[in-house]
Amino acid sequence: MAKSIEFLNFISLRGPSIWTYAPVLEAWVDIGELEDYPSNTIPGLYERLSTWLPGLIEHRCSYEERGGFLRRLAEGTWPGHIMEHVTLELLTLIGMSNGFGRARETPIRGVYKVVVTAWDEDVTKQALITARDLLMAAIEDRPFDLTAALAALAEIKDDRFLGPSTASIVEAAVARRIPFIRLSDSSLVQLGYGAARRMIWTAETGRTSAIAEGISRDKDLTKSLLQSCGVPVPEGELVESADAAWQAAQSIGLPVVVKPEDGNHGRGVFTHLLHEHEVRDAYVQALAEGSGVLVERHIPGIEHRVLVVGGRVAAAARGEETAVIGDGVHTIEVLIERQINSDPRRGTTENHPLNRACIDSAARMELARLGLTEQSIPAVGERILISRHGNVAHDCTAAVHPSVAAQCVLAARIVGLDIAGIDLVMPDISQPLQAVGGAIIEVNAGPGLLMHLRPASGEPAPVGQAIVDHLFPLGDEGRIPLVGITGSHLQAETACLVHHLLQLTGRTVGLASSHGLFVKSRLIAGGDQANRLAANRLLVNAGMDMAVVENAARVILGEGLAYDRCAVGIVTDIDVPQHLGAFHIDSPEKVFSIFRTQIDVVLPDGVGVLNADEPMIAEMAPLCDGAVIFCSQQPESAVIAAHRAAGGRALVWSASGITAYQGDVVWGVFVPIETLPAPMAVMAAIAAAWALGLNAELIRAGLTTWVSGRVCNALA
Structure with missing residues (x-):
């Protein structure tokens, strides 16, 4: 007998409904002849489902105990109910846990309503379809490529869902019972209703002025404003040619830093330059990353990022050097993969707090100083520096000296940003900035929050909560009557x-x-x-x-x-x-x-x-x-x-x-x-x-x- 499960309708309930407070997707499902075949009558169904999805053991179901759903599966239940739980488990496996689910009969024989949480309609709809396909494979004793199915679901989720920075703010708002409305497929979100609303776009808010953002992009102007207010910044100047870059380096004093005037994410930044050819080469590459080039005094120490929200330091993170140790056998390129990129914290997704190391132009310059290339084989025990800066993902919030915090807050205020990422270089952030020869090197609008939410070491900082508290004083839920x-x-x-x-x-x-x-x-x-x-x-x-x-x-x-x-x-x-x-x-x-x-x-x-x-x-x-x-x-x-x-x-x-x-x-x-x-x-x-x-x-x-x-x- 041919068995099938067909979808008759999908209803997206984007707000409170007869089911629950949260958004849900209601699928009308026709199980056809399977109405006569509860799960306990299908040989091997229990074993296949529990093997493919071992997490089903955690589903309590109506028995309100661990293993409750599997107990129902063994005793006999119908495909609509099974689809509910399989869908929820699939969503859990792609990082969307704590879902709501229901399966209810309708007056029409074989037709059920399967209802599951739908923070995004497209993701949940595909999860329901995948659950149907998986269940039919289990019923018919066919193979099912769960890995590929989960990868496809995760791809839709990554494309549709809010990024971790915006999501952390929304989650903090929900925890305070502040409503939200997603206004676009990007990260533009409204918190609150009507006249009480506030807008966020990642780590920018409706209070982030365009003027302040423009100032922050102009590194030379930012530095000038900070310097005029007594904030320690590296001496430097804007140059328009490789000759001018070398002249500036000589005037400032070696070593120097060469970087784009308006670059971001550390691209085109060259540090600790000691020689004329290094400065000239760095100028060319920095110019390709921005509209102008800055030459600055090199500040010894570690790169740090301090997050300032509403006039307070909300979090801080420090970076570290990246290096490999020679074994006399493998090339530097291979050692990078074995000793650095093998770290599970490194990767290309938002789930990885550290980036993969690579041989970029700055790394090649470091190697060239040693007369090496990525194909060189260092001696046993020889330490080879790959990058002096980066990997700013190690929490150090508790270590920030009060005077350093005050300087960072002042820097954000001078530029005019309500939320700012302050980049500074100093040997020890637990000491006063001037006492250790440190300096603020950049002030950034719309700073990334991931390094604080998922640090490579240390405790996550509640930066989403800090932003929500900045926008909505305690007691304000962003509501209108x-x-x-x-x-x-x-x-x-x-x-x-x-x-x-x-x-x-x-x-x-x-x-x-x-x-x-x-x-x-x-x-x-x-x-x-x-x-x-x-x-x-x-x-x-x-x-x-x-x-x-x-x-x-x-x-x-x-x-x-x-x-x-x-x-x-x-x-x-x-x-x-x-x-x-x-x-x-x-x-x-x-x-x-x-x-x-x-x-x-x-x-x-x-x-x-x-x-x-x-x-x-x-x-x-x-x-x-x-x-x-x-x-x-x-x-x-x-x-x-x-x-x-x-x-x-x-x-x-x-x-x-x-x-x-x-x-x-x-x-x-x-x-x-x-x-x-x-x-x-x-x-x-x-x-x-x-x-x-x-x-x-x-x-x-x-x-x-x-x-x-x-x-x-x-x-x-």
Whole structure:
């Protein structure tokens, strides 16, 4: 019998959804005839999977114990569930652990939903496809090239994922509950929402000025500015010819350094030059790496990199010389491979803190001084210097002398950089700079963080956290007041009224709703804008002080929420039959899971606004991390009575008007106006405004001006 597993659909849920808070990819999978073949009926399946993927032993599954999934596999489970775990293990093997996974049946026989964490949709989709192929090979007892499959997955990950520097900043932001939005396929990331947002691009921020960055690229100008402020820098000058380079070297005094005026990554830098031919040769090669050439006094010592963030030293690393020891048998070229590049810390990827050593022009110059080439065979025990500088990847943060730290902070301030990599040369960073004859040689914008995150020796430094703390003082989570609203029938008019009331604060308020996308009272986009894309336009708008977002059930099921958390979450009403059918929703319990999503994301200091007259909605109260305001059209409601008895807030509609209670205290009374929306929508809007600090008088004014001021009529 032919067995197969087919993908029917992929749904990318990029925000909180019925599954979890994190982005996930939901795959609809048809296992066909395999529905009749659980894992325990397929000979050898357990052995093949556990051999190919030994890490599956760590999957706890429903038994909540190590080996739980393998136990399920032995007892009998279905391909959808197996695909979930295989996908998660594949992602773990390429460095993406701590994933979420679920596999659930649908009302259609043989069709399952397989849901896994999707920090990147392309990577996760390919992981699911690879998991299907691996599982089918295991079922059919065919070979499977796992190494090649993992390499292909890792290649997609490396191409799509944030680099380690940017990722460390984002991870630090997430740890502080600061939301983020990736704005491009590169490393441009927004931290926070709206007017509270901050921008990062690797180790540059929105506070990194173009002028400061330009100054840092001009090494001669940087040195001049530092010198004028008393910061120790090497004496030197900008030259325009090989003759001028030699003249400058003689004037400065040998040995000297020759380097590009605006180079980077150490390319074209020649140190400890002692002879005329060395200076002339170095000039030619340095010129090829930049637009000009600098000749500077050689500073004896070790190269160091000090990272300055927001006026403080966040980390420091030192370099080391690279050399080989002769054995009387092998060439220098071979010794480099055996003695240096064999170090597992060396490589060409971001996982390697040290670069591979090679014979470049600077190394050839060092060898030429000894009358050697890369093909020479040094005597036994002879030490051959390959590079004087580089490999700045050994943590020395704790050793930085306070005066050295102060000089580095001053250098960053002089250039104008909020984040700077200060390069200095000195024998011992634990001593004052001037006392050991050291000097600052460069100030760099957008410094690499990898040497601090994954040092070759020493402890990693929390540089991502330092950058986040610089951008967001403690207590600032980069959020604006955000109101999320969902329901079956009343969510649209509730959203419009909330938007109208909040505008009375005088702040810039945006609205993404089925009536359109608005900023203040200006229509930005017409038609149904109750979707993730429209909401995202509000969140990336730096002028947005507050936002109101309508979330239809189809958005929660098909896109996920646009935001991670909200200040106010509202559920107005639920019409269960209306939501049955689509997305395999086939029970009231599944309908409940749709709308609870809005309450699940309320912040701990936020408020959930719930319709107390619908039991399904009232049951969501315990799910809210924040406080709850109940709304009811039944003055004798038992839910309201119990809530008020506990000191909770509630709004009650009666013939005399809407009364807002804080426990037993009447907070405000509002007279209904015929032109207002449905009672529950009005109460929910008042509750949202109350939760966000509007007083009763201002809310009354908003209700009375609704007809002329409501945004939803702007299209008429």
